[in-house]
Amino acid sequence: xxxxxxxxxxxxxxxxxVVPAHAATIQITMENLEISPxxxxxxxxxxxxxxxxxxxxxxxxxxxxxxxxxxxxxxxxTTVVKKAGIVEYYCRFHPNMKATLKVxx
Amino acid sequence: xxxxxxxxxxxxALLSGPALAQGTKPTDxxxxxxxxxxxxxxxxxxxxxxxxxxxxxxxxFAEDMLRDHEAVNKxxxxxxxxxxxxxxxxxxSKALSKQASDKxxxxxxxxxxxxxxxYVANEVAYHETVNGALETQLIPSASNAELKSxxxxxxxxxxGHQQHAVHVAAELK
Numbered sequence: 602x603x604x605x606x607x608x609x610x611x612x613x614x615x616x617x618x619v620v621p622a623h624a625a626t627i628q629i630t631m632e633n634l635e636i637s638p639x640x641x642x643x644x645x646x647x648x649x650x651x652x653x654x655x656x657x658x659x660x661x662x663x664x665x666x667x668x669x670x671x672x673x674x675x676x677x678x679t680t681v682v683k684k685a686g687i688v689e690y691y692c693r694f695h696p697n698m699k700a701t702l703k704v705x706x
Numbered sequence: 707x708x709x710x711x712x713x714x715x716x717x718x719a720l721l722s723g724p725a726l727a728q729g730t731k732p733t734d735x736x737x738x739x740x741x742x743x744x745x746x747x748x749x750x751x752x753x754x755x756x757x758x759x760x761x762x763x764x765x766x767f768a769e770d771m772l773r774d775h776e777a778v779n780k781x782x783x784x785x786x787x788x789x790x791x792x793x794x795x796x797x798x799s800k801a802l803s804k805q806a807s808d809k810x811x812x813x814x815x816x817x818x819x820x821x822x823x824x825y826v827a828n829e830v831a832y833h834e835t836v837n838g839a840l841e842t843q844l845i846p847s848a849s850n851a852e853l854k855s856x857x858x859x860x861x862x863x864x865x866g867h868q869q870h871a872v873h874v875a876a877e878l879k
Contacts, residue, residue: 633862634862634863657774657777657863658773695863696870697869
């Protein structure tokens, strides 16, 4: 019991300390119908920015429905990741464009 | 199935017909014209489908075609302007346009599920044909590097369209 409590305390302290202090922006590029890197990782609270270098409109759409970011041609878009886990996302217009975002607590 | 294949074969015959069958390589101005014409054809087909399609998936597919083909053609226009090339009309472009306007008229007579099915079947066949022509004729014949690269990007995106069309067609059955 004390062990469990302390781990909860540690987790809470960890979460409150780490999240605001280290929020970063992770950049992911969409170019020539490819997402790069195809596997990226971010921490909860980080901003993910997708940069669309194509002349085609793309989206970054999570299969889970967690985010659906519209990326007009030559524009970028962002989302702040709020939940830990592995998020698989794709482009709704070009479903061959698939990638994974690993969100760590 | 029969209709789909016969349409594909007819289209291939057209594409490999007059201008390209003589063993002469199409020139860059001709290639630009063929590629642009092929794009306009699919944009027009998509506009018709956005209006007529009953299925939500078919309508969404048509909107994807409209968005992508207009984007590619906008790039193509910018490129020919930059290169100071005047796209040159040719027999392949003419044959494609003629076939496309016949197809538009044919599809115009259909409604509801019959329209959806015929439109998507034609999209599968059409992308198959155009992708085949890009791969085997237009890309290898293009001499300007930027034109070649635009055609390659086009091929990549159109291959995605073809897969998407096959998927939508399967869902309709």
